[in-house]
Amino acid sequence: MNYTHWLLMPLTLFAIETAASTANVGPLKTDNLTPSSLKVAQPSTQVLEQGLYAVENRNNVLLPGEVDVQDLLPSSGESQVPPYGANLFAGGYETERVDDLNDNYLIAPGDKINLWLWGAVNYSDIVTVDNQGNIFVPEVGPIKVANVQANQVNALVTRKIKQVYTHNVNVYVNLLTATPVSVYLTGPVIRPGQYAGMASDSVLYFLKRAGGIDGERGSYREIQILRNRKVIASIDLYDFIQQGHLVSPSFKDGDVILVKPQKATITVTGGARNPFRFELENPTETGNQLSAYAKPLAKVSHVGVVGNRHDGPFSLYMDYLAFQAFELKDGDKVLFNDDLHAQVIDVQVSGSYLGPSYFAVDKRTRLHDLLSNIEIDPKLANYQSIYLLRPSVAQKQKEMIEESLNRLERSVFTAPASSDGEAAIRAKEAEMVMLFTERARQIQPLGKVIVSDQGAVANILLEQGDTIVIPNKTDLIQVGGEVLMPQAVVYNPEATLDDYIAWAGGFTDRAEDNRIAIVRANGLVEFESNHSIQQGDQILVLPKVDTKTMQSVKDITQIIYQIAVAANVAIK
Incomplete structure (x- = not known):
């Protein structure tokens, strides 16, 4: 079998098919192309097209082509970026109670303990821990259990009882109920005040009861637990968010949970997995430390920073590596940006060809460059009728059809009626239009780009x-x-358009026999019935709108033609 590469002829015709017009082609003059001049462009190792060029701006003076980084970040009028960790207080876990007591719970006055003795002595009672932290056992006396862990109270009481009953006495002690404690919450919380809970409840439970930390004023990194005006624990919620570490002291009546004022913060936007407002542990931190919290995406190449220093406002735009050593301070805004645009695009080949179906080419590659590297069998491939399917064109066609459908609906639903009979006709027409537009919106345009005519192929830039x-x-x-x-x-070279229609059984009652769409092999759609039929053509008979029942005949007919051009479909 004889295979060959493309032989590209001089360009004489080029057109992009859209859904707005039935005129598919038009002349375009270009220089002649020769096969020897067609070479696949090699991917460039340098960025030739910079999507954004921004530099340091301290004097508010920009050169042509520069962009102030301040314009890329949220303005002061926009909604605030939430603080990192704000979702800790989004759930309803403050209403959940744990049935079992914490083994590490410390016995406190008011707790109830179940006590059994059997053997030489039989005794059973529920005793209450008194204000001095003791329980009283007959013949034994007071036993101090205050501040003893719940999982150790059995061993302690058994040891004390067996100092009196040395033989043939068995002891079992169990903490029955724990006394609620009253804890105060203050500082920048939503609802400061006094809240009841269990001594084993976590600090998150009490903070959630108080509405959570005030995101504008409160610190997520310094929460103190005070007892008798002394700090017994300091909590950094970032440790819990990132590593699961949470200090859980046993609360007592009168304990105070104090949320300290918010420290220095930095706002992160753009290409980051955690686009939040981060609180700094120190007055200044480097970009590397912030990146550990923000988790920028792998595609990030540049970082914009906007802030204030002692010499006034500034805006900087730097590459990601330089940002790692940059010193950040309170109030800075950071934008992680993907500013290295891909220099390679993916193009697919469909139909009759040999070799691979996908090509990764330089973004400046034109159609001839790629065609000169595609092998075909000329006996099987209609290489003089190639065309493109382009997603951007399909999207535009979809938008234009949608606009036409919206215009049709407005014209039908807002048309006035002068009588009850006309109103009934309008209502019926509106119902039929709704059915038509519903089906028309389901049509997906092909996005055809006509690049060939009579063997000439346009050397357009690929996308x-x-x-x-x-x-x-x-x-x-x-x-x-x-x-x-x-x-x-x-195909019969002697047959006419009417012959092919007759061989398909003829027209239906709804056929528009005056204008018939002919879809050529190169994707071109023609409506003139006097054109000859060629091999590979598709004959598409469109439906006719009944002028007796529909007032919007012109609009519907136009949409039917648009859909026929965009999707090669005859919608009824």
Whole structure:
């Protein structure tokens, strides 16, 4: 079998098909191209297109092409970025109670203890820890249990009792209930005050009862627990968020949970997994320390910093490596940015071709550069009728169809009615329009770009996601739409358009027989019925809108044509 590469002819015609017009092609003059001049461009190792160019700006004077980093960050009027850890107080866990007592709970006055003695002496009672921290056992006397852990009280009481009953006496002691404690919360919390809880409850429980920490004033990194005006524990919630470490002291009546004022903060936006307002442990920290909290995405290449120093406001834009050593201070705003645009795009090949179907090429590659590296079998491939499928064009076609449908709905639903009979007709028309627009919105345009005509191929610049379609040579003509028997018919050079329609059973009652869409192998859509039929063409008979029942005939007909051009579909 004889395989060959593309032989590109001089460009004479180029057009991009859209859903707004039925005129698909137009002349475009270019210089002649020769196969020897077509080479695949090599990916560049340098960034030639910088999506953003911003520099240090201390005097508010920008050169042409520069962008102040301040413009990229949230303005003062925008909603505040939440503090890191604010979601700790989003749940409803303050309503959840634990049935079992904490083994590390310290016995306090008012607690109830179940006591059993059997053997030489039988005794059973529920005793209460008195104000001096003792329980009283007959014939034994007071036993001090205050500040003893719950899992150790059995061993302590048993040892004390057996000092009196040395033989044939068994002892079992169990903490039955714990006395609630009253804890005070103060500082920058939402609802400071006095709250009841169990001594074994965590500091998070009491903070949640108080509404959480005030995100604008309170510190997540310095929470003190005071007992008799002395600090017995200091808690950094960042340790709990990142490592799961949480100091859990046993609370007593009168303990105070004091949330200290917020320390220096830095706001993080942009390409980070944790875009929050971070509180610094020290007055200044480096970009490397902030990155450990913010977790910037792997694609981040540059960092913008906006803030104030002793000499006034500033804005800096630096690469990510330089940011690691940069010194950050209170009030700084940091933007992690992906500013290295991909220099390689992915292009797919579809239809009749040999070799791979995906190509990674330089973003400056044109169609001829790629075609010169695609092998085909000229006996199977219709290489003179190639076209592109482009996602950006499909999206634009979808938007234009949607705009036309919205305009149709507005014209129908806002049309006045002068009588009850006309109002009934309008209501029926609106119902039919709703069914039509609902179905029309489900159509997905193809995004065809017409690049060939009579063997000439336009050397257009390729885009990310383009699909180059090389049609297969075929001897069939597809006949569809409003015909009785949609089917494929063998091409006959002597046959006319009416012959192919007749072979498909003829028109249906709803067919618009005056204008029939002919979809060429190169993707071009024509509506002139006097054109000859060629191999690989698709004949599409469109439906007709009944002028007796529909007032918006012109708008609906236009949308039907738009959809036929954009998606090769005859919607009823």
